[in-house]
Amino acid sequence: QTVVTQEPSFSVSPGGTVTLTCGLNSGSVSTDYYPSWYQQTPGQPPRTLIYSTSTRSSGVPDRFSGSILGNKAALTITGAQADDESDYYCILYMGGGIWVFGGGTKLTVL
């Protein structure tokens, strides 16, 4: 069974830089998986930040960036702000019309 892995939690200082990752329990993540990233705050729908590895969605500030780091997809937030404190989810396209989400990372800014 395919499992998409994310750090359960992470913390960053205001103004700092943090990199969240998205991996697979077996194998490496590549651009072929079209990794995408979402931000979600309680009671709100997800907001798309990054799609197709590194393309920023409309209106997303450039301090959010996506990449492949080693064998994982990565979301980097530079100059973290208080309102970046959210849950972050990645999704991978497995082919055959199937997507799988990671379990999410709860980011604390303190």
Next chain:
Amino acid sequence: EVQLVESGGGLVKPGGSLRLSCAASGFIFKTYVMNWVRQAPGKGLEWVSCIGGSGTNTHYADSVKGRFTISRDNTKDSLYLQINSLRAEDTAVYYCARDLARTPLNWGQGTLVTVSS
């Protein structure tokens, strides 16, 4: 502006059925793959199903295969999810999402389905 508005959620008994709808506007609906994604209370996101623009191709997560049916009516710019044999673990907010570049990109506000006796 892309708008997606879900409806049809509610309280239903275990074993019951429900049909969720998603009304789309602001884009040429028939040209886009559409998705359903759900989120159980306090849990993460789970991709549920997708359907191609013509409605011919459909795909499901293993957890819902055989009980959920996705469909669309391109004359009404609407997406549907028929949910049968509901279980407690189907309790969730159900979101519809427009696909772009193999990503659920634009999201509705969601509709809550609660399965309880």
